Amino acid sequence: MADKLKIKNREIAVPGEVLAEGMGFVPSRGIRRVKDKLMAEQLGMISIEGKVIKLIPLTGVYIPKVGDKIVAKVIDVLMTGWRLDTRSPYSAVLSMKDASSDFIQRGADLTQYFALGDYVLTKITNVTSQKLVDVSMKGPGLRKLHGGRIIEVNPHKVPRVIGKEGSMVVMIKQATGCNILVGQNGWIWIDGEPEQEVIAEKAIMKINSEAHLSGLTDRIKEFLEKETKKKITQGEKNESKK
Amino acid sequence: MAEKEHILKSLKKGIRYDGRKLLEYRKVSIEPNISDCAEGSAQVRIGKTDVLVGVKLAIEEPYPDTPDQGKLMVNAELRPMASPHFESGPPGEKAIEIARVVDRGLRESKAIAPEKLCIKAGETVWSVMIDICPLNDAGNLLDAASLGALTALRNTRFPVVKEDGKTIDWDAPKTSKKLELAKEPIEVTVLKIGEFYIVDPIPEEEELADARMTIAVSKEGLVYAMQKGGETPLTIDEIDQMVEIAIKKSAELRKSVR
Amino acid sequence: MKARSDGRTPDQMRPMKAEVGVIPNADGSAMFKIGNTVAYAAVYGPREMYPRFLQDPKKGILRCAYNMMPFSGHGDRVRPGGSRRSKEISAVTENALRQVIDLSEYPNAVVDVFIELPQTDAGTRCAGITAAAMALADAGLKMKDLVASMSMGVLDGEILTDVNGHEDCVLGATDVPIAYIPDFDKISLLQLDGEISRETLKKLLEIGKKKCLEIYKVQQKALKKKYKVD
Numbered sequence: 001m002a003d004k005l006k007i008k009n010r011e012i013a014v015p016g017e018v019l020a021e022g023m024g025f026v027p028s029r030g031i032r033r034v035k036d037k038l039m040a041e042q043l044g045m046i047s048i049e050g051k052v053i054k055l056i057p058l059t060g061v062y063i064p065k066v067g068d069k070i071v072a073k074v075i076d077v078l079m080t081g082w083r084l085d086t087r088s089p090y091s092a093v094l095s096m097k098d099a100s101s102d103f104i105q106r107g108a109d110l111t112q113y114f115a116l117g118d119y120v121l122t123k124i125t126n127v128t129s130q131k132l133v134d135v136s137m138k139g140p141g142l143r144k145l146h147g148g149r150i151i152e153v154n155p156h157k158v159p160r161v162i163g164k165e166g167s168m169v170v171m172i173k174q175a176t177g178c179n180i181l182v183g184q185n186g187w188i189w190i191d192g193e194p195e196q197e198v199i200a201e202k203a204i205m206k207i208n209s210e211a212h213l214s215g216l217t218d219r220i221k222e223f224l225e226k227e228t229k230k231k232i233t234q235g236e237k238n239e240s241k242k
Numbered sequence: 243m244a245e246k247e248h249i250l251k252s253l254k255k256g257i258r259y260d261g262r263k264l265l266e267y268r269k270v271s272i273e274p275n276i277s278d279c280a281e282g283s284a285q286v287r288i289g290k291t292d293v294l295v296g297v298k299l300a301i302e303e304p305y306p307d308t309p310d311q312g313k314l315m316v317n318a319e320l321r322p323m324a325s326p327h328f329e330s331g332p333p334g335e336k337a338i339e340i341a342r343v344v345d346r347g348l349r350e351s352k353a354i355a356p357e358k359l360c361i362k363a364g365e366t367v368w369s370v371m372i373d374i375c376p377l378n379d380a381g382n383l384l385d386a387a388s389l390g391a392l393t394a395l396r397n398t399r400f401p402v403v404k405e406d407g408k409t410i411d412w413d414a415p416k417t418s419k420k421l422e423l424a425k426e427p428i429e430v431t432v433l434k435i436g437e438f439y440i441v442d443p444i445p446e447e448e449e450l451a452d453a454r455m456t457i458a459v460s461k462e463g464l465v466y467a468m469q470k471g472g473e474t475p476l477t478i479d480e481i482d483q484m485v486e487i488a489i490k491k492s493a494e495l496r497k498s499v500r
Numbered sequence: 501m502k503a504r505s506d507g508r509t510p511d512q513m514r515p516m517k518a519e520v521g522v523i524p525n526a527d528g529s530a531m532f533k534i535g536n537t538v539a540y541a542a543v544y545g546p547r548e549m550y551p552r553f554l555q556d557p558k559k560g561i562l563r564c565a566y567n568m569m570p571f572s573g574h575g576d577r578v579r580p581g582g583s584r585r586s587k588e589i590s591a592v593t594e595n596a597l598r599q600v601i602d603l604s605e606y607p608n609a610v611v612d613v614f615i616e617l618p619q620t621d622a623g624t625r626c627a628g629i630t631a632a633a634m635a636l637a638d639a640g641l642k643m644k645d646l647v648a649s650m651s652m653g654v655l656d657g658e659i660l661t662d663v664n665g666h667e668d669c670v671l672g673a674t675d676v677p678i679a680y681i682p683d684f685d686k687i688s689l690l691q692l693d694g695e696i697s698r699e700t701l702k703k704l705l706e707i708g709k710k711k712c713l714e715i716y717k718v719q720q721k722a723l724k725k726k727y728k729v730d
Contacts, residue, residue, distance in 0.1 A: 012724045015600075015637050016645030016683045032644075039683065041602075041644065043637045043723060058727060060640025061527065061546050063605070089546045089560075089609035130557060130607055147248050149259070156640070194252035198261035212727055277619040278536060280571035290524045294618050296571025319580055321567065323542040323614035325525050330565060332581065371577050373570040375616070377540060378523045412575045413670070 030055030148191030282398025295390030312359020347458030528639025560603030
């Protein structure tokens, strides 16, 4: 049976769609093999590199992963810590010992540190097989988020919002003068002047809906220039990204 | 997901959370006759808020104390399809408030003259049943529901009644006889956040509002029903300002009604 | 061949329309219209499952809720609130879809599917399943395939494709709702209301499969259209 591709590079595949026939192709995550047919298991964009067929999911819920920096919300204050909404089916626990570099006394009022409704930038330190999640506030940049606004993008679009080596988010920061922190879970914190926050939000939502289309960087650059009425000069390659 | 001080800082500069002006509505689109199983229906979109409203008619016995008057009932269900915050089950506080406020606007303005719904005094009258079903809640369900109810009523046609005068012939196509509306109230919800007034709130604004007023206004600029919500009390002057805003905005919205 | 009440031939489907992503708040959503039957489906999840005692530590749970809007019936207003019929339809909908969904990666979570109909003319549970399958894919869930569903029928000995309300309720046709999973070549929903011989049933199912494939193509197209490069 000759190897035969049934789909083109960068085409959208739907669950159950036959992508290729033949044993010469190598499927990756999101694609399953049934006898000699390769089929998509998820809605996504196909990327073909030689004989390797990849499926890039366009949408889907966030699943907590160790090492991820996420924006999370305090939903419960416990005896020895806090419970956080991670924007996934699995909430996280921040225990007292991981909450701060300061020593927190037993019996102290935990709401002094983090209260119900507070948003934080935190790091996932452990995920069990039953999807119990631990987070920690100890680390560079991790902190409670004051002011600003939180917006939601699909977690799968986060890499495009950040861009190669942070270039996209840096461009938006520079154009709008806003502080922006992107959580891997798709929650993004923006803080700046009101009109500029609106522009930053619109730019990020534009990436959210157009992430799979080519020429994204140029279109976002054009959008920002039009909205802020300022020209964008290419930022330094070594710009430190928050 | 916004802090009050943050929104107030923005409102001071004349900018809403989503960049609109304080008294600016999102895009309003109204489409009549979205369900041909209903006697009248409409779909109203305000921004991303999407509401379906349907009117069903029935022939019933009148209430004993009003033998020559028809009946009106408004029901709203906030089903979990429309928002992660809605739960299944019987209508809660929010759904009941929407239904009752839309009802009040129609009933108090006598939008439908109840005598016009009489078929045979003491025996049979028309019962008008309005059901409000949001598909997506992105804020301001009340105004969308009100516009939907009005549009659905404007497009309501009577079904054929069988020879016995009290059974509807559901297999026959609807007659061309339309429901007559004496008044056409449109409800506008005005919110107060700090010292600022806004209309057409998104959920972030609804959560932070100090007070809100829904005001039903007729074509002639008369007020037929009002409902105050929110914990903060209002001065007479504040109420007056909100009524003025509602009158102005209802005239603008009226242009979109078909 | 005798013309049907709406002018169709016995093997003709009603016109179809599908759109994906119609409910922004939902994680996935779709609208499916076949003839005069319209179904909306919204998917929320995977999300934390409440009540807690229903959680399954081994895998996520699929939960469907079917509902007709009060003004969607051909006749009197339908009183809101669940009925025995809507509970049964919710259950068969779950079964029709469960077979293609893989929720092993989501222990203790639930995927809620809400189906609402503003307008009906027979084939409602089928339209709901068809819309739900698109909505689940739109939500990014892992699925072995989509599920396509419609109602076949038999009237006066003749096999009818996609029965309408008049045929079902007024003429009393035998109503056979089916759902088909093309990749498995298997049927995941099968109900029958009426009378049929074994041979006719087999013939009907073979025709039904082919017709479901037409719906399947509409589903695929609607899903891809949402992400189309303009």
